[in-house]
Amino acid sequence: MQTTLKNPVTFTGVGLHSGKPARMTLRPAMPEHGIWFRRTDVLYKDALVPARWDAVNQSPLCTRLENAAGVTVSTVEHIMAALVGCGIHNALIDIDGPEVPILDGSSASFVRGLLMRGLREQDVPVRVIEILEPIEVRRGNAMARLEPNNGLRIDFHIDFADAAIGVQKKSLNMANGSFVRELCDSRTFCRQADVDTMQANGLALGGTLENAVVVDGDKVLSPGGLRHSDEAVRHKMLDALGDLALAGAPILGRYIGQRAGHALTNDLLRALFANPDAFRMVVCDRDLMARLPGVGVHLGEIPAVA
Missing domain, CATH: 3.30.230.20 (lpxc deacetylase, domain 1)
Incomplete structure (x- = not known):
């Protein structure tokens, strides 16, 4: 429900x-x-x-x-x-x-x-968006894709020049509270050079070393360092889940992101809903609901740093 x-x-x-x-x-x-x-x-x-x-x-x-x-x-x-x-x-x-x-x-x-x-x-059943055929969008060397899957899975790959981030990839089945355990404490990140540019242009005015991971080459400037060795790709997966939530219903499918950002994930949703053959709405039963995020989560699973 x-x-x-x-x-x-x-x-x-x-x-x-x-x-x-x-x-x-x-x-x-x-x-x-x-x-x-x-x-x-x-x-x-x-x-x-x-x-x-x-x-x-x-x-x-x-x-x-x-x-x-x-x-x-x-x-x-x-x-x-x-x-x-x-x-x-x-x-x-x-x-x-x-x-x-x-x-x-x-x-x-x-x-x-x-x-x-x-x-x-509540007393109304959940309806989910089941992906029936692949949908893919690209911008330059960035790609985002949705394809059929029996639950929600997110795969992400990033590649940054700064050695403190570098190449990272992760794949995660989002069922059984994995978002809370694995992703929710991963922070937004940026390069020091990007911070300087953004603030010079009136952006990132509320950014500090306490609310973002800031890197400079091979150095992590934020106090305490990283929460996870692959915190950057975990945060990109967090962002992707939040952007996919704008579909208006849970998604039953596999999301693949390569260097993808907010705009590209939105492009992907627009492409999905422009193709009615690529998805269908399904009323959840308990078995299907167990394959989606949010089932069985509890406070004890939140990482201690939070």
Whole structure:
């Protein structure tokens, strides 16, 4: 069955790119509501912004949603990953500004807050998007692909010149709480040279060594170093899960990303929904639900660093 939160939960922090204070409260919602953001600081326009693939206003640095009135919410990928990773289908997210708080740069604090409030099962079954035939999109040397699979699997490959990252690849079956155990504490990352360029152009104004992994050649500049030797590729998988959550329903299929980013994953969803022969909607039974993220997760599985 579909689920929502038992009680509201609030997160406060700053936006990674805007540097502005942000307060965000997730509230329970009715079955079939889906995930919506509501800008509480917007008074004279439509303040509701859907967390949906066709509301994405593509940006290379984060996932930004925009409604027909031009109201936006940015950097939604980490909270979306937490929602799908915890198996939450319906929520109304109140936010008092244009960007989700970055917290520590991962999804771990979101996951902890959601699981502490608890989930409530609802009386409407979950429907999933079953991938029936491969869909692939490319931009230069980057590729993203969806293909049939009997559960949700994410495979990712990255290749960076900086030796602190280098070539990394990982494949993970997303069932049985693996997102919470394996991915949720992996932080966003960037090169020091990119930080300097972004801040010179008015971006990453809220970025610090405490909410992102910053590397310079073979050095990790963030205090405490890495949480995982392959933290970078794990975070890319976290981002991909959050961006795939904008499909509006869980996906039954295998996602393959090679140097892929937010915009390319959105391209992939647009290509998928433009081809009705490539997927079908399926009502979940217990066996199928057990092959998707969010089943059986609990607080004890969150890594200790969170």
